[in-house]
Amino acid sequence: MENKSYTLIVHSENFAGLLNQVTAVFTRFQINIDSLNVSASSIPGLHKYTITACTDEESIEKIARLIEKKVDVISAHYFTDDQIFSYEVALFKLSMSEAHIEPKVLRIISQYGANIVEVNNVFVVIVKTGTSEEITALHEELQKYHVVLQFVRSGRVAVTTSYYEKVNEFLEKRESDYRLTHKS
Amino acid sequence: MKSKDKIQYEKDAKPLRITGAEALIRSLEYQGVKTIFGYPGGAIMPVYDALYGNKTxxxxxxxxxxxxxxxxxxxxxxxxxxxxxxxxxxxxxxxTVTGIADAMIDSTPIVVIAGQVAASTLGMDAFQEVDLVGITQPITKWSYQIRSATDVAWAVARAFYIAGSGRPGPVVLDFAKNAQLDMTDYLPTKVDFVRGYVPEPEMDDDAISEAAQLINNSKHPFVLAGHGIELGNAVEEFKTFIHKADLPTGATLLGLSVLPSDDPLNMGMLGMHGKLVTNVKTNECDVLIAVGMRFDDRVTGKLSAYAPQAKIVHFDIDPAEINKSIHVDVAVVGDCRKTLAAVTALLSQGDHSEWKKSFEPYIKKENDKVVHPELHPSKEFMTMGEVINAVSEATSHKAILVTDVGQNQMLAARYFKYSSPRSILTSGGAGTMGYGLPAAIGATFACPDRTVCLFVGDGGLQMNLQEFGTIMEQRAPVKIILLNNNFLGNVRQWQAMFFNHHYSFTPMMNPEYPAIASAYGIASRRVMKREELAEAIDEMLCTDGPFLLEACVEQEGNVLPMTPPGSPIDQMILEIK
Incomplete structure (x- = not known):
């Protein structure tokens, strides 16, 4: 089976220790997590994990099922890159002296649509939002001019191309099923 | 944490101002618990104090x-x-970790309540502090630390709901000492809904009709019965299912007592040491129907050579089991009590007499080459099989069989017979040596009216030998049949077959077991010769309370037939020359 990049979107209760349970499933399969982002979701009380990993479909499916099986995980679904809109954020701290010397640096920053958020005599901080590839490309370009003092990038965040998130339907169904069984 | 669970409080109950430890005891009583197995220590003392004088x-x-x-x-x-x-x-x-892991892989519902240091000292390497939740998360359905007395009633209710529902399994409650000592307003509490937890996936009608269609059109069907049928209380539904369509059935180790041994459709155990016929027919059938089992590697042998010719239908309550190791054609997910009934309703009456006839030569071949020599040996020393068979007959096949792990386990599984469900207790997935003696003690409390026969080797008995003390104190009527061959027999067999007879640390020097039994006040008898066996078994069964029957069996007996690890499951070795 072909390895490719998958994005796993997990919703869970926001209880301590759940992150450990989620990543432990990857460990068990000896699959490396490329990026991981955890934040509050649009549903109050639920956390959303956006995890990317390069693997085959059979493995990511097994991983998704085992994660979903955890009692306090609400749902786990995997997506290929064409099924999501995804972005990352990167911060670059560039040396002011080097950047001044090389006007091309400013041109690159503007070409890549990065924003300058801080300038002083010593350094300039730029922020770049974009796909993983764009951020990598910008980093590589800037590296050529030896201006990068610090570099950090976030994990991927993603929303699906579908209208709703599946987790909404799931939670609604759980509630209505419960009401049905307790009426009878 | 509890805000999203559906919690029911007992109607008209008034809150009781009690300690967290007392709330635990009340919560256990409210869950209907009658029996607890335990051992006190510092961090659980408030609970033991609340237990003092308890009559329930x-x-x-x-x-x-x-x-x-x-x-x-x-x-x-x-x-x-x-x-x-x-x-x-x-x-x-x-x-308890080994037992928890064992319960996880064999889907056994247990709740382990452990003391923990006070919440204020957590993370400070306090005396007897260990990160139990961290350790047990991967081997439990749920592992939770109770840090506040107000959480006790809810946590216990949630623990029992999770352990016992859906695919059962172990739950750990790590009970901080401050939460045991603090006061709370206790109300009898039940939990029956956790929003992220779907114990029973919804039945898919399309899958039901596809499964029924495959079975109806099958010329050569074969069924695999697993432990899930007993766990789902679906034994009657299963019997109706196979008898309506006339489906010959093999059973996993844990599913052996789903069907009575004398059911004409019961073809016996599957897998590495199972019946030749069940493994051969797995690889000859046109439709393979697996119910409540998980295609363990000891059942499948080499995966790529497992039933490649068959369409496979898999009934399971756990969606994570579908396509885990074997790709299936139809997955019938849900509670098998309901799914089996739904499929059965769509089945036509079947008659597979011709197909079943084709089973006979394999049964005969195994009887001639394996079963007969094991049960009626011409050699001087007793075989394990003949001892097991004699005990099964003497109990009219009505006893609960408990095994340890190894040759004793495989031979007991092969030669003990069953007449009712929940009659085999064995460590299947984990293969935990030392499981047998304490599990048998547990069984005597669960079913005081049934005879509990434990078959155990000289290796496994010593792994939890201290439990003779529990048996002595409780007079727990465990009939312990020690199959003593002075070897770690199963490993020795593999060393003989696959490691050039290098008996690396498998011969064992043994103590005088009857002397140990005697020290604990347990009646015992050692049998060296087969002429004494029947009488010794009578003595064991006629003795009130526990009994140790030490059967000195041949030293280098083998469990046959056997599919070597990594081989196609139907490639069984019937004899070793």
Whole structure:
């Protein structure tokens, strides 16, 4: 089976220790997590994990099922890159002296649509939002001019191309099923 | 944490101002618990104090916490209820880990309640502090630390709901000492909904009709019966299912007592040491129907050569089991009690007499080459098989079989016979040596009216030998049949077959077992010759209370037939020349 990049979107209760349970499933399969982002979701009380990993479909499916099986995980679904809109954020701290010397640096920053958020005599901080590839490309370009003092990038965040998130339907169904069984 | 669960409080109940420890005891009583297996220690003392003088809960003092977990497993498996064990923090808690892992892989509902240091000292390497939740998360359905007395009633209710519902399994409650001592307003509490937890996936009508169609059109169907049928209380539905369509059936190790041994459709055990016929027919059938089983590697052998010719239908309650190791054509996910009934309703009456006739030569071949020599040996020493067979007959096949792990286990599984469900307790997935003795103790409390026969080797008996103390104190009527060959027999067999007879650390020097039994006040008898066997078994069964029957069996007996590891499952070795 072909390895490719998958994005796993997990919703869970926001209880301590759940992150450990989620990543432990990857460990068990000896699959490396490329990026991981955890934040509050649009549903109050639920956390959303956006995890990317390069693997085959059979493995990511097994991983998704085992994660979903955890009692306090609400749902786990995997997506290929064409099924999501995804972005990352990167911060670059560039040396002011080097950047001044090389006007091309400013041109690159503007070409890549990065924003300058801080300038002083010593350094300039730029922020770049974009796909993983764009951020990598910008980093590589800037590296050529030896201006990068610090570099950090976030994990991927993603929303699906579908209208709703599946987790909404799931939670609604759980509630209505419960009401049905307790009426009878 | 509890805000999203559906919590029911007892109607008209008034809050009781009690300690967290007392709330635990009340919560256990409210869950209907009658028996607890436990061992006290520092961090659980408030709970033991609340237990002092309690008349509802029968606390069985074990001699090692591992045994508490296995006894709770044995109790749960024999009774169908949730087993409970109570231990202290640190080593008391870590000693239960083997039992918890065992319960996880064999889907056994137990709740392990462990003491923990006070919340204020957590993370400070306090005396007997261990990160039990961290240790047990991967081997439990749910592992939770109770840090506040107000959480006790809810946590216990949630623990029992999770352990016992859906695919059962172990739950750990790590009970901080401050939460045991603090006061709370206790209300009897039940939990029956956790929004992220779907114990029973919804039945898919399309899958039901596809499964029925495949079975109706099948010329050569074969069924695999697993433990899930007993766990789902679906034994009657299963019998109706196979008898309506006339479906010959093999059973996994844990599913052996789903069908009575004399059911004409019961073809016996599957897998590495199973019946030749069940493994051959797995690879000859046109439709393979697996119910409540998980295609363990000991059942499948080489995966790529497992039933490649067959369409496979898989009934399971756990969606994560579907396509885990074997790709299936139809997955019938849901509670098998409902799904089996739904499929059965769509089945036509079947008659597979011709197909079943084709089973006979393989049964005869195995009988001639394996079963007959094992049960009627011409050699001087007794075989394990003949001892097991004699005990099964003497109990009219009505006893609960408990095994340890190894040759004793495989041969007991092969030669013991069953007449009712929940009659085999054995460590299947984990293969935990030392499981047998404490699990048998648990079974005597679950089913006081049934005879409990434990078959154990000289290796496994010594792994939890201290439980003779529990048996002595409780007069737990375990009939212990020690199959002593002075070897770690199963490993020795593999060394003989695959490691050039290098008997690396498998011969064992043994103590005088009857002397040990005598020290614990347990009646015993050693049998060296087959002429004495029947009388010794009579003595064992006629003795009130526990009994140790030491059967000195041939030293280098082998479990046959055998599919070598990594081989196609139907490639069984019937004899070793």
């Amino acid at each position: 809960l029968n606390h069985i003092l074990v001699r090692h916490e591992q045994a508490a977990a296995h006894a709770a497993e044995g109790f749960a498996r024999a009774s169908g209820e949730v087993g409970v064990c109570l231990v202290t923090s640190g080593p008391g808690a870590t000693n």
